[in-house]
Amino acid sequence: MNIAVDRKLVGRTVYESLRNDIVTGRLEPGYKLKLNELKERYSASINTLRETLMRLVSDGFVKFEDQKGFRVNPVSKRDLEELVDLRVMLETRGLRQSMADKDRLMDWKSGLLSSHYRLTCMEQLMMEDEAANVEEWELADRSFHLALVANCGSRQLIRYHASIIELFMRYQVLALEKRPFRGQASIDDHQALLDLIMKDDVEGAVDLLTHHIVAGRELPL
Template sequence: MIKSQISKRISLPQETSTETIAESSYRRIRADILFGRLPPGQKLKLDNLKTAYDTSISTLREILNRLSSEGLVVAEGQRGFEVSPMSVADLKEIAELRLLLETHALEQSFARGEMEWEARLVSAHYKLARMEQAMASGDTSHAEEWKRYDWEFHQALISACGSKLLMEAHAAVFDKYLRYQMVALSYRGAVAAQEHQHLLDAALKRDGETAKMILVAHIQGGVEHALAKGPLP
């Protein structure tokens, strides 16, 4: 059953003060799915959601249909909605698509990136590295901040690619990949941190070939680590 009091949420990207109630509710529910607070397969009963998110039934229907179009919710006809299930095949397909999009965007971003891009990248990596240090110490209370800064770093890497559509497509796939990581709470420790550092170094050198090889190992390693932790929910 969905709790009436929802804990602190981190949405990707963060909420703004000018959002409508409907947009804010959408982002809150979406974040709760991505971070596993609404687990795979959970029935999304409108009455419970209305209480938990203080949102009207009609608005909730619109939100859930929107999330269904994104693949995060399954619409069951007259039976309502549920959080999309997980599978090994789905995770592998998401990882392959992320790799396809991100390697292409990296190539474009490295060719076009200027000093402002480098500054964004260094700043994003600094924040991620601090969170990785906290996670490495065994403090998993920062798991959501860790993944937000991970998202920001990978977005910074491709932010000079010159294509808004490519950025949006990558963000959507990355979020689905992130959901698997959060549900499995899959942190690879020093290996992942080193890969991020090497990605930063390659980016600042504009070494696209090295960056793509690191990214392949980074994403494939994440999948293997998540699956090694046991069956998916």
């Protein structure tokens, strides 16, 4: 295999592993990320880890301080509220624009149905065993909400929305340590939202999505 390609694949694997461990709380908020310890944990070189950690700093999961090194970014009520506000702004606008693009509406709705089916399956599995399914559920939930804005026609909106929702999902997963998964309530919310979209009820879908996101302010920290 090409050395550059091989290194890129290793870097991606390390990034995904570190990110997942931060999102799921295996690496707790505020945890000091020591390179030698991470080298053993992720079987990666120091250079790969530095590059990965700087990417995670850029993505908002890790904090870097001179003379102190890297730490997992802490969580706070204020940060959560900012993420909720940004999600409402970006996601509702993206949904509205996605529903307005009639030329690609059928393909977009088909993709949305697929994302919703996967999410529903994972939500049902989460009600059976949270610990065993949390990573796949987080990905399915994130993918469904990414799909909501996928037809908006704005690459920048899609890019920034993806970044915000990744950070928000960290709060969702960490909250599972303090309260059970929302279960049927979550399934009902997503089904109702999908139904409104399929009926081309723009205002109804935007209102429900706003309510769904704003409920995230009540996550326990």
